[in-house]
Amino acid sequence: MASLTPTSKTLFLFHRPHLKFSSPCLETFLQSSFVSKRVSFHFKVPVFDRMPLKTATVVSATTAEKPKKRYPGEAKGFVEEMRFVAMKLHTREQAKEGEKEVKEKEEEAVRKWEPSIDGYLKFLVDSKLVYDTLEGIVEKAVFPFYAEFRNTGLERSEKLAKDLEWFKEQGYTIPEPSSPGATYSQILQEMSEKDPQAFICHFYNIYFAHSAGGRMIGRKVAEQLLEKKELEFYKWDGDLSQLLQNVRDKLNEVAEPHALKSFNPKNIQAANSCPYTLVIKTSCSSTTYTRDKISLAFGDSYGNEVYIKRLDDPSSGTFERCSTDTFQINGPCVYDICYLYMLRTGYDGWKPESVKIYAPYTKTVKFNYNKFLPNGVWFGFNVCVHASLSTAIM
Secondary structure, eight states: OOOBOOOTTSOOOOSOEEEEBOOOOOOOBOOOSSOOTTOBOOOOOOOOSOOOOOOOEEEEEEEEOOOOOOOTTGGGOHHHHHHHHHHHTSBTTTOTTOOBOOOSGGGSOOSSOOOOHHHHHHHHHHHHHHHHHHHHHHHHOSSGGGGGGSSOSOOOHHHHHHHHHHHHHTTOOOOOOOHHHHHHHHHHHHHHHHOHHHHHHHHHHHHHHIIIIIHHHHHHHHHHHSTTOOOGGGOOSSOHHHHHHHHHHHHHHHTSOEEOSOOOOOOOOOOOEEEEEEEEEEOTTSOSOOOSEEEEEEEOTTSBEEEESOOOOGGGTTTOTTEEEEEEEEEEOOSSOOEEEEEEESSSOOOEEEEEEEETTEEEEEEEOOSOOOBTSEEEEEOOSOHHHHHHHO
């Protein structure tokens, strides 16, 4: 049984938080050259029927917040929200939604562009390396949800291979990948293994940017250098708008929390006690308050898990609309947190906006919900690497 201890605002500790482990890190703010830190990513998750209990200590406090203004595109899904953030990082000359200020001469709009075959070949070679890397990552699928992005019809590697072969037949020497190209490829590889949210942002930017601005560049080069020859790089098999929509739908789907059908708990070895801080924001579109029982579990890909049997406390105003509740927990030590689920039992309803977890010995993670929790079902996210664990909790 966990001990209960009140703190700052009238919220006390609740009984029997339990701990166990389950997978890698999840919070990771999405960040790329086009995506700001505002965006966080969420993924499919299973649900637990039961869990072994271990002792943990929870301390909590509640603060009220003003209703937050929604980001443009937020109501339409994760992809539209990413697009909005990406466009803001353009200059006003590049896009009407652009907000970036031009500070360096290199950032000014190009007044006169003089492409060359040598420069274009370097671009194509680097592009092929990047697309080879992206396609290899989704094929390997270190994180199971990467497999959702295989054979989307947007793949470019094979098309680029044909184009480079054509240039070779015309007598041009095909260069080796440049240092920036090789470096970016390596960054993508490492990111895909350690930071799936950021990787998905880059995946989105690369494929969708090529289908828009990339095609414009291709037409300009074809007109000036290739006697209007259209390269395979700029051709897609099928309706491009539909292919893009299919990928949008998949991106939105993996960014949403999901319900778990079952959970098969494993034996938990004795664990050291580690401190955690949970910050849970309740949506301003939630019910005024909730008397429902709220349970929570999170863990890593190594079988370590923290389980809190009950977080709510109707007598102290926990989880009121537009509030932020902070809980101090001591429990088994978890490595990189890769899954989190919550269970609501009752009839009032509750809509969490986000759950953020801080700990001294693991990366901070954030899970964005913005959905009413279903009654009696574990609901949340799972981006654990190890297939054995992911299979066990699906």
